[in-house]
Amino acid sequence: xxxxxxxxxxxxxxxxxxxxxxxxxxxxxxxxxxxxxxxxxxxxxxxxxxxxxxxxxxxxxxxxxxxxxxxxxxxxxxxxxxxxxxxxxxxxxxxxxxxxxxxxxxxxxxx
Amino acid sequence: xxxxxxxxxxxxxxxxxxxxxxxxxxxxxxxxxxxxxxxxxxxxxxxxxxxxxxxxxxxxxxxxxxxxxxxxxxxxxxxxxxxxxxxxxxxxxxxxxxxxxxxxxxxxxx
Numbered sequence: 001x002x003x004x005x006x007x008x009x010x011x012x013x014x015x016x017x018x019x020x021x022x023x024x025x026x027x028x029x030x031x032x033x034x035x036x037x038x039x040x041x042x043x044x045x046x047x048x049x050x051x052x053x054x055x056x057x058x059x060x061x062x063x064x065x066x067x068x069x070x071x072x073x074x075x076x077x078x079x080x081x082x083x084x085x086x087x088x089x090x091x092x093x094x095x096x097x098x099x100x101x102x103x104x105x106x107x108x109x110x111x
Numbered sequence: 112x113x114x115x116x117x118x119x120x121x122x123x124x125x126x127x128x129x130x131x132x133x134x135x136x137x138x139x140x141x142x143x144x145x146x147x148x149x150x151x152x153x154x155x156x157x158x159x160x161x162x163x164x165x166x167x168x169x170x171x172x173x174x175x176x177x178x179x180x181x182x183x184x185x186x187x188x189x190x191x192x193x194x195x196x197x198x199x200x201x202x203x204x205x206x207x208x209x210x211x212x213x214x215x216x217x218x219x220x221x
Contacts, residue, residue, distance in 0.1 A: 043199065
């Protein structure tokens with residue numbers, strides 16, 4: 001069974017569109033994260049939720065809005081997509097200081 | 112900003128050889144973690160070393176931590192083709208927040 005699953009795996013869309021990426025974890029972890037990995041493989045934290053409460057909100061355009069309906073799910077909605085949003089977005093989960101478990105990523109390409 | 116920086120950026124070795132990569136960071140940490148990323152996949156945790164530890168082993172992996180130099184190294188012994196991947200260090204300075212470097216890409220030639 002996949003521990004952290006993201007959908008979709010690939011997302012190709014036009015500039016200006018709105019899209020969502022979904023993430024679910026079945027590990028019983030309290031904390032979930034969204035990361036962005038650029039073409040040079042830099043991995044940067046965007047958001048983190050602990051028990052549905054936002055605890056990390058890095059400098060990210062407000063076109064990006066995370067939503068956590070329960071502690072097993074963390075979705076990412078992106079409005080008015082721009083070319084610079086093209087990247088791989090990773091969801092992860094953990095319990096406190098324990099290592100993070102990552103999904104396989106959503107490859108977002110903006111045309 | 113990136114906290115950790117890996118060195119070298121890329122490494123190519125023959126199967127059976129050892130691979131060593133280094134990570135330097137800037138601020139005080141609670142722990143340092145190493146992750147592996149295979150092409151097209153997510154990151155997989157390899158090993159965590161706490162700030163009061165100097166060395167840790169896990170199978171063919173050996174990690175050292177020198178907090179006075181703010182640096183860590185990851186050694187993979189007797190490399191295999193399956194070790195071909197990117198390796199990232201991540202520092203944990205604040206609760207929940209990991210800061211990753213840009214990674215070292217390791218290619219193991221058969």
